[in-house]
Amino acid sequence: MKSSVPIVISASRRTDIPAFYMDWFMDGIKKGSFEVINPYNRHVSVVPATCKDVHSIVFWSKNFRPFINGGYGEKLIKKGYNLFFNFTINSTSSLLEPNLPSLADRLDQLEYLSGHFNPVAINWRFDPVCFYQTKEVKIKDNLHDFPVIASKAAECGITRCITSFMDHYPKIKKRTASMPRFSFIDPTLEIKKEIVLKMAETLSLKKISLQTCCEIELLSALPQACGITKSSCIPNNLLVEIFGGELSTKRDSGQRIKSGCGCKVSVDIGSYNLHPCYHNCLFCYANPAKMPGGKQAGRLEGQEAGKPGGDEG
DSSP states (O other): OOOSSOEEEEEOSSSOHHHHOHHHHHHHHHHTEEEEEOTTTOOEEEEEOSTTTEEEEEEEESOOHHHHHTTHHHHHHHHTOEEEEEEEOOOOOTTTSTTOOOHHHHHHHHHHHHHHSOGGGEEEEEEEEOEEEOSSSSOEESOTTHHHHHHHHHHTTOOEEEEEEOOOOHHHHHHHTTSTTOEEEOOOHHHHHHHHHHHHHHHHTTTOEEEESSOHHHHHHSOGGGOOEEOOSSOHHHHHHHHOSOOOOOBOTTSOGGGTOOOBOOEEOOOTTTSOOOSOOTTOTTOOSBOTTSOBOOOOTTSSOSSOSSSOO
16 A cells, blocks of 8 residues: 555544554554455555654544543654544433543543644534434433533634434344334434534534534535535545645545545544444444443444444444
8 A cells, every 4th residue: 555645544433443442553553554454345455654654643532531641642743643633522421322431521631632732633523413212202312512512612722513413224223122112213304404503503603613424415405605514524635734745635435425425535444343342322333342231233344334433423
């Protein structure tokens, strides 16, 4: 995988490396390469990991605490790497995201990252927006902490929020089938429009733009003047703007372009099977870890791809 143009390493859409696998990651940095298994054809590629070959590393996580406590960011910066962060911070929900630190802790993490690295190099992901029913008749959602998170993000100098609505994959329905009187709800397009316009209104007061991830139908239905745009979670143009240098600005053909993914080319080094994510998020398409009660919520390499899984997402 040699090229005169440096690459972007995505770490990772497939799991949460900053939360669980930074020792493994740093071993690859020390070695100067990562071996990555293609989830579709099982082909093993060697991904170069030296500063000469890598323009930027994009980290995806819901919990940067191990990354912060280990001083990994500072170590990588000292070695000469450029770092960009996709930080998913959703409302507190022990049902939807059972194994995350408290919201206060996650907001402290955001403050640390913005204070020790460039806040322009941080995407806040509020992802996904979920609607669901339990034994109560009323439909619930996970939007309750959105204004609190937005206020903290603004204080930290964050200028972008990326969101999407939950994808209702068959494996998620299977996962929740044994939960008494629980079901995820897919809201209508009109409701989704109302939600994102309200989110955008909240964010505009804090000088944060709202972007959508893989929501092409929703985006096309919104008023043109609303200011909501398509996201690029791997934003090579922005990476060059922040860090200088040269990068390919081609769109990543391995992502869900038809669904509205704006990511540019990168190399993802995670593995669904080798690096299981232990956040156990109920809505996650990429969650191969065991759910409470010992039931396997696994995924086979090569199933649904697109939005970040173990993060991000």
